[in-house]
Amino acid sequence: MKNPHKFHGGVHPPEHKTESSRLPITVAPLPPRLIVPLRQHTGNPAKPVVNVGDHVLKGQMIGAADGYISAAVHAPTSGTVSAIEPHAVPHPSGLPDLCITIEADGEDRWTERKPLDYQTADPDAVRALLRDAGIVGLGGAAFPAYVKLNPGRQKIKTLVVNGAECEPWITSDDLLMRERAAEIVAGIKIMAHLMQPEEVLIGIEDNKPEAIAAMQSACQGTGFEVVTAPVLYPSGGEKQLIKLLTGKEVPSGQRPINIGVTCSNTGTAYTVHRAVNHGEAVISRIVTITGNVARPQNFEALIGTPLDELAQLAGGARPDTSHYIMGGPMMGFDLNNLGAPLTKAINCVIAASPALFPPKPAAMPCIRCTQCAQACPCNLQPQELFWFSQSRNFDKARAYNLFDCIECGCCDYVCPSHIPLVSYYRFAKCEIVAQDREKIAAEQSRQRFEFKQMREEREKAEKAARMAEKAAAAKAAAAENPDDPVAAAKKAAIQAAVERTKAKKAEAAALTPSPQPPPTRGEGANEKGACFDLPSPQPSPAGGEGAKNTEPS
């Protein structure tokens, strides 16, 4: 079916797809060491459930999902856990993160695989299996799939399967659809069973004729519809694809589920099928190694394979390679350490050279030509957002819907002044998120402070009440038998001590010329006197002080 709808803006960057799509998917050989990051998904990182020295089997859970938005991670092969420590991970910060290192034993022995008959099983049991199998969205954001595949009370009208793969250079979904269409469709069936949508639309850009043909033949008799869309970046963006296929626009600040649509990647559907029908967790994925390498192609590689080994498998980078890009050239970022491992979210690694990716010309001032606004697929005003982000006017940036920006890079691509607009949006977003986090922290500390104050007041009051009670009891006892010799002796002793002190003070005052102005001393004496004279029985802080002072004497 041809697609009747359109989204706003979009650009046509050079595709560069054929470089890596000529060769079939190759299964990468088992590397000697695998480094599995515990944070491979949106949400909380997984919690390690193995110890250093443990022997693990292929597909065994080594990190459990921690909290609602989280996913498990698994051993990609059998071997021994040699380290659980921070290691370089593919992240724009270049900061290390907690990883589990496994020394492969070469046997590649599977743990027990338990497939599930999803048609008879409880949907919640299927979702629990997806969580424990570490299924996350393989389109890039790596959002835990079991959360997404829970319609709740919302009626789902459309399940959109994203096979658009609009980003230049990347062909991993294309090859997966060509070679494993039947398995993808089996996965879509499971998703459809969980979501019960009225229709299932599979969106593919029309530059992948083989994939379209394969998916169409696999979908025969299922009722799923393959919809082709003209090539236009970023048609593979979730909200853009939904607009393209259904004509519905996801409102600002909302998620597709709010309009009865769910969108999932074809790669995710494939892993859902492997997990439910074969009991296999996500331990490998298809990744495109392309750009300035000898044999660009797609590999089915184990999660945790160091990226430099994958680059070697693709024939190695040519000598003029300057750096590596993770993801596509539009939305990806520069990798600063090729020793970082493959994670679930990586669909492509590009070796870049100055010839393939010439450095951007120096940026010029914004001339407010609004070409970026014409290209923006989110209907934003990038020139305004740039202005506010540059001047750190974050409230304004937020008011202009900065958080609807998907960082697709269309504005960067068309900007005649070559301004790195997306870098400004990323900066502004991070600052706003950090400010919000600080605000929440400040509010929490205020609450803790107020609670502490309240507690201290209460403790003081309680103590005062206790003291007053005691004093009253003693007074009552004294009143009952005024001739108690013990009490009388005590009283006399106290009286004598007070007299003695008074005499001593008077003597000292008479002897030494006072070094301090007398009023100060008088005040001090008065204060003390007040405390002694008025042992207030009220449970007030002042009373507490008074009562406390009378007690020891």
Added chain:
Amino acid sequence: MVLLAVILGAVLGFASIKFKVEGNPLVEKVEATLPQTQCGQCGYAGCRPYAEAVAAGQAEPNLCIPGGDNVAKNLAELLGVEFKPVGGDEGAGPKPKMVAFIDESTCIGCTACIKVCPVDAIVGSTKLMHTILADPCTGCELCIPACPVDCIAMIPVQKNIATWKWQYPVFELKKAA
């Protein structure tokens, strides 16, 4: 005319009761701007007293040291006064976020720090070592002078991937020919 005056008077009287504002709303706004470290570095007993003093015009809006120039700027804007940098020098920025850390082998378990911590971020008991919960710790440094054995140190908060931020893009404008 008299009737109208009576009616309007009644409306005004009713409105003054119905829409009575409790306390000074400016104090709340100022307090919401402050970082709530409760450190007392401004010279007041906590953020609330400082907010009250600022709102009453008795204190300068640039005394909040943990908040740095950002907070001073926001307060100046809120009060409609001219911004003055914290500590007198422009661009000092807020201090890097620190948290207190107790050397547990030196701690004697005196509970002195627990009593002064404004946010109950220290756990421990008499004659048992204490430790600091890093999350609620505001880095106010009030526990440092309280410790009789000097076993508390301030350590900078570790950067990690979850709190990492994209930096302000720095690029060259075209060089003048």
